[in-house]
Amino acid sequence: MIRRYTLPEMGSIWEESARFEHMLRVELAVARALSARGRIPADALAVMAARARVDVARIAEIERTTDHDVIAFVSQVAESIGPEGRYLHLGLTSSDVLDTALALQLGAAGDLLLRDADRLIEVLVTRAREHAATPMMGRTHSVHAEPTTFGLKLAGWAFEVDRGRRRLVAAVDEIGTGKLSGPVGTYSHLGPDVEAEVLGALGLRVDPVSTQIVQRDRHAALLAAIAILGGSLERFATEIRNLAHTEIGEVMEPFRAGQKGSSAMPHKRNPIVSERIAGIARVLRGYAQAAMEDQALWHERDISHSSAERVILPDATILLDYALQKMTALVEGLVVRPERMRENIERGLGLHASSRVLDALVDHGGLSREEAYAVVQRAALAAADERRPLRDLLALEPAAASRLSLADLDACFDDTRHLVHVAAIIARLDDLVPNPAPAVPGGTR
Helix, strand or coil, X not given: CCHHHCCHHHHHHCCHHHHHHXXXXXXXHHHHHHHHCCCCCHHHHHHHHHHCCCCHHHHHHHHHHHCCHHHHHHHHHHHHHCHHXXXXXXCCCHHHHHHHXXXXXXXXXXXXXXXXXXXXXXXXXXXXXXXCCCEEEEEECCEEEEEEEHHHHHHXXXXXXXXXXXXXXXXXXXXXXXXXXXXXCCCCCCCHHHHHHHHHHHCCEECCCCCCCCCCHHHHHHHHHHHHHHHHHHHHHHHHHHHCCCCCCCEECCCCCCCCCCCCCCCCCCCHHHHHHHHHHHHHHHHHHHHHHCCCCCCCCCCHHHHHHHHHHHHHHHHHHHHHHHHHHHHHHCEECHHHHHHHHHHCCXXXXXXXXXXXXXXXXXXXXXXXXXXXXXXXXXXHHHCCCHHHHHHHCHHHHCCXXXXXXXXXXXXXXXXXXXXXXXHHHHHCCCCCCCCCCCCCC
8 A cells, every 4th residue: 555545653554564474474383383292302492483584585595596485484594593493383284374473463463453443433522412403404315304303414433434334343352363284175284173272372263164274254254344334434434524624615625834725826725635535446346346255266276366465465554544533633623613503504595494384284283284284295396486484474374374373383483393302312422432421510430
């Protein structure tokens, strides 16, 4: 992944040196297990553990001749050990080391992504509670529907991230699977007892039936979980972009001193972070597709997956790490404009109350639903065309005025009735992040 989107901690997991260090962990863990069984002398194991080193430049030099990175790795590490290096890679095939080391890398990357998701959930919950009672217009088909609150919108995002996190937990747990079962998975060189001991020491589970590789359905599931969570971030980013439209203007991305939005137009304050996240989500979906293509390998394996995975696994985890952290900062610093939200509600001329008037005419006015619908729709269309408040037109509409008192009509346009249950919904956030105890007089809790 390009440096622009690579944050240091995640990037370090995918450095070439880190990859080889994980492979060395696997090799030495196997050597320890074999030494306990008398296949490697104890003094040789001590030398191996003390001298084994990874030299990325030397591995690259050897690979230019061998055209095989694992052989180059084994040769280089054996050189660093000396004569005892002959015991390195004993009983192993390349994929034993590669897939087991990859599981360690993906586990570390997954843990970091889960930490990112936890932080985003915390920020979303905090801001949802902050704006629990900040009314705004809800929109369906991009058209005014009924009022909601900005806090309720953010609460929905928090629960969506939590669902994505739980999918990711399952995928990260499943990806923590290794194998040391040899060229076609029959344990022809090392026994199942060695595999179980080594993988247990590394914190990995045993693939119950492997071939030469750990099967790629696990990797596909991980990339799918990453892509779905990326899709959630894109949904949030798209909503922020829409609410930031000049004509809506209900939120704005944070804009720091010295920041510029356009080389030609100094007035521009563009939702660039949201747009960037939307673009990243598209790439993540492409990587998930490639991971699914990697499942159908030939016979006990081929290496058509390898070239794709060298790109998609580091890139997908790096990009989601970046997007999660950017979204967290975006939500934390998001400029919310309650006054603009109120203006937009009022600009709707009360059309959002049409459903309440409809119900009132059915419940109290004695009209059929079809008759009531026709009355309200006729008045609503006129209100929109003439730019007049719906309440005023209904007060003059004989079919409505003869059946509803002015008090009944006013009650239909009382927005608090739309939001009476919002507090109960917001309280569900306690399941994600416990609500701190309210402050009491004297500043104690």
